[in-house]
Each structure stands twice: as structure tokens, then as C-alpha cells.
Amino acid sequence: MPHKKILEQLNFVKQCRKYHLSLWQCPSFLIVLIGLITISAMLGTWLIATKYNNQPEIVALIVIGVTTILTIISYFIIQGFEKLAEANQLKSEFVNIVSHQLRTPLTSIKWTINLMIKMEGLTEEQLEKLKTIKKSNQRMTDLVNDLLNVSRIEQGELGLRPEKVSLKEVIQDLIKDYLPLAKASNISLSLEIKNDIPLISIDSHGIKVVIQNLIDNAVRYIKNQGQVKIALKRKRNVIRCEVQDNGVGIPLKDHGKIFKKFFRSRNIMKYQTEGTGLGLFISKTVIEASGGKIDFKSQEGKGTTFWFEIPIKQ
Amino acid sequence: MKTILLIEDEPSFQKAVCQFLEKEGFQTKSALNGQIGLALAKKFKPDLILLDLILPQKDGFEVLKEIKEDEATKDIPVIILTNLEGGADVEKALSLGATTYLVKANYELEEVVKKIKDLL
Numbered sequence: 001m002p003h004k005k006i007l008e009q010l011n012f013v014k015q016c017r018k019y020h021l022s023l024w025q026c027p028s029f030l031i032v033l034i035g036l037i038t039i040s041a042m043l044g045t046w047l048i049a050t051k052y053n054n055q056p057e058i059v060a061l062i063v064i065g066v067t068t069i070l071t072i073i074s075y076f077i078i079q080g081f082e083k084l085a086e087a088n089q090l091k092s093e094f095v096n097i098v099s100h101q102l103r104t105p106l107t108s109i110k111w112t113i114n115l116m117i118k119m120e121g122l123t124e125e126q127l128e129k130l131k132t133i134k135k136s137n138q139r140m141t142d143l144v145n146d147l148l149n150v151s152r153i154e155q156g157e158l159g160l161r162p163e164k165v166s167l168k169e170v171i172q173d174l175i176k177d178y179l180p181l182a183k184a185s186n187i188s189l190s191l192e193i194k195n196d197i198p199l200i201s202i203d204s205h206g207i208k209v210v211i212q213n214l215i216d217n218a219v220r221y222i223k224n225q226g227q228v229k230i231a232l233k234r235k236r237n238v239i240r241c242e243v244q245d246n247g248v249g250i251p252l253k254d255h256g257k258i259f260k261k262f263f264r265s266r267n268i269m270k271y272q273t274e275g276t277g278l279g280l281f282i283s284k285t286v287i288e289a290s291g292g293k294i295d296f297k298s299q300e301g302k303g304t305t306f307w308f309e310i311p312i313k314q
Numbered sequence: 315m316k317t318i319l320l321i322e323d324e325p326s327f328q329k330a331v332c333q334f335l336e337k338e339g340f341q342t343k344s345a346l347n348g349q350i351g352l353a354l355a356k357k358f359k360p361d362l363i364l365l366d367l368i369l370p371q372k373d374g375f376e377v378l379k380e381i382k383e384d385e386a387t388k389d390i391p392v393i394i395l396t397n398l399e400g401g402a403d404v405e406k407a408l409s410l411g412a413t414t415y416l417v418k419a420n421y422e423l424e425e426v427v428k429k430i431k432d433l434l
Contacts, residue, residue: 095400103397104324107418111330114423141419148399159401205420 027080034073041066088155095151098144106141113137146278149209150261153285160203160289167239167310168197170208171230178215186225189215194233201313206286210294211241213279214306218245220275221304238292238309246303250296258296259284283308316434319360320344321351321377322395323369327418331364331395334423340430348372352380355387361434364426365412367396367403375406382411391433395426 016026023029041062049059113134117127152158175189182189218228222245231242250258254265264277287294287308298304318340322328325346332342343358345351348369355363363381367374374396381387391413396403399417407415414429 103419104327107397108324108326108330111334111423112326115330115333145419152400157401159399159404161404205417 024076025080025083027077027084030073030077030080034070034077037066037069037073091151092155095148095155098148102144103141106137106144109137110134110141143276145209146276146282149282150278153282158206158285158289160206160286162201162290163204164199165202165204165207166197166199167207167211167232167241168193170204171211171232171241174208174212174215175230178219182219182228185219185222187219187222188227189219189230190227191230191232194231197232197234197239198312200239200310202290202310203286206290207310210283210286210308211243213283214243214308217279217306218243218247218304221245222247226303234312235309237312239312240307240309242305242307244303244305249300249302249304250298251300255298259294315339315341316361317341317343317358318362318364318430319351319354319358320364321348321369321374322364322366323347324366327366331423331426334427335430338427346370348374348377351377355381355390356384359386360390362430363390363392364395364430365392367394367398367407375410378407378410378412393426393429393433 012023012026012029012032015028016023045059045062045066048062052058113130116122117130117134122130149158171191175191178189215228215230222228226246229242229244231240231244233240250265254263257263258265259280261281262277263281264275284294287310290310292308292310294306294308296304296306318335320328320331320335320342322331322344323346328344328346332344335342343354343360345354349372351363351365351369354360365374365378369377374394378392378394381390381392388411392411394407394412394415395418396416397418404415413433416426416429
């Protein structure tokens, strides 16, 4: 319905409220106002000019008056834009502050705990407690990273740096990380590599985040016991990676929303309360920014298979 | 024994990194700000420098620029080890001559040490 969209565009009050600006600071309203004043001024000038065609100074005065008004309104428009630009700048600064100030103590805790875990003479109980701290610390770091990534996506500066990456190694490392969790939940984790997989050019951290999200979802949304199968294969000039689970599945009505920001399916909320609903949104953005595709097929109660394909660039 | 200079203003980090590096058989020097860092770099000629970007007074970019401009220190590889992470920062650091850019929150200490060993 395009006419509905145009009407929505014309609703300045709503448009301006979206950016928390008053009408007099809102560029879209002020520009239309300038347009209206210009049109009516031209009509007025024409009317007066036909009546007083022997007194050009009156016409000149009107033109000067109208131009002054337009200049004043233009000034307000620029101010409005400045306010928007300032808000954008503040957002970028905020992201930087969060990224540095919040992640610094989190990383320092992470590294210190790792040193402590390696110390000799720890009792079973002490080790257990350190591992709990480590886990919570990791959760918080992941959360901050997710929020930062979303913020960067919104600002259009994801900062991906492609380099030669071995997907096989990335997946093998991640499986190693997830084995303890999988074992504790009676889940088997396997990797099947169909044929020779060449290195691909992609941001190494970005792709790690994507695969981690897929494995994490697969492992977490298996109710009791089950299996997660990861397959890696070359299909002509793309590499395809599939992560298949026999978990709770995604209800059909949620299929369209699964890659949306902050979306979490109702049925997974029943099993798992952890999570921000950002992982798949970030994954899709990373894969698409790298020239690839990501999608899934799923049946509620039977399981889900997520897959992505990345082109092999020569 | 290879010497590594760490320029990092957060004491807890400094401790964790230095302890770990020493366990891995490196000798470490550390500085809490850029000025001292530069002086130590000239004095000890370390085999590698780990540099944070947000530092008091002189920020990491300036320190990096001075390291790379000075004949005595310009060949020392510099790894940026920071939590500042924006596309522009990475580009800027690499164009100023940093060898690698690592975001602390994304790496374990073991991985950082592996990168160091790969470079030396």
C-alpha cells in the first residue's frame, strides 16, 4: 500500500516525535513549511504585482520580507539537523565508552580467573567456584559484545576485516569449547566434512561469532538428550555449513521473525531463559555483509537445521 | 630470553598479562602510560610491544606513531591490545604501522601469547 506509506511520511507530528524533536526543530516539518510559504508568497506577489504594477517597490518589499522569513526558517532547519547529528555523535561516543569501560574490567576478570584456575593446590570446591565466576563473566562479556555489535550494525560500521580463514579449524575449536556443556546435557556433538574445504576470505572473529551462535542455539534448545550434527561441504563455488539439531524446533508462526532483532520464540522461552535474541540478527548481518546467505528449516518438536553459504573468492 | 614491553594503564591487566607472559618464558617490562612506555622502548629495545590505545595523557595512537617514527624503535613489532573496537580505529592503527590488532574481550591470554610466539 504505497499511498498509506506516503500519508505516513506526511504525518510530521509522528515523524518528529520519533526523534524526540519539537515541530520547530524538526527538519521535515520545516521544509514543507518553507515550501508552503514560498508557494503562497509567489501567488501573493503575483496578485499584488498585477494590482500595483506601477509601484515595483511594494513588490520588492514583499519579496524581501518573504525571503527574510524563509532565511529564518532555514536557520531553524540547520539547527534541527545539527541536533540530529549531535545525537548520532553522542551515540557513537556512548558505544565507545561502553566498549572500553565495561569490557576492560570484564576482560581483566576473565584473564585473572584463568590464571587462578591454573594455580596448583586448589581444592575441588575452589575450582568449582572459580568456574562459576568464569561462566558468569563470559555471559556478561557475550552480552556486552552482542549489544555493541547491534549498535555498530545500526551505525553501519560493523568493521569486518576479511582474512584467510579455515572454517574447519574454527568449528573444531568451537566444538572443543562446547563439549563439556554438551556432555553434561547428554548431547553428542559431531562434525562431518564432506570434501576438501579451501580457506575462505572472511572476518575471522565475525564468522566465529556466527558459528558459535548456531552451535549454542542447537545445544541449548535440545530438551533432554540429543545430537547436534555439523556438516561442512563445498558446493561448486560456495562453502556450505549446516548445524542440525533434534531439539524443540521453531513454531511455524515464528519462522518469519527468527532473524529479527531481540526476537525470541515463545517455545524456547519455556526451556531457556538465557539469551538476548540478538545472536541470529548479528549472524545474518555478518553473513550477508560477507556476501553469503543464511537460512534454516525447522519443525516444531522435531528439530532445526540452520545453514549458511559463503562464496569462495579466488 | 625475549623481552616484551607492555604499555597498559589498567594495573590489573598489567599484572595478569605480565604474570602469564613470564610463565611462558618471556621477560617483561611494563609502563602505565605512553611517556614511560616510549622511554622504556628506547632504553630496552624489546622484541615486541603490546600497546593499549586508551592511555592517560598521550594516547596509544600517538605512542604508536612515535615508536614508528624513531629510528631506534621503528622495527619493533607492535601488537595493539585494546578494548577499543571500531573499524576506523583498526584502520588507523594498522596504517600507523601496528602489526596486529587484538580486541581483549575476544581473546584468551593463551591466544594472545600464541600470536606473540607466531610473530617472534
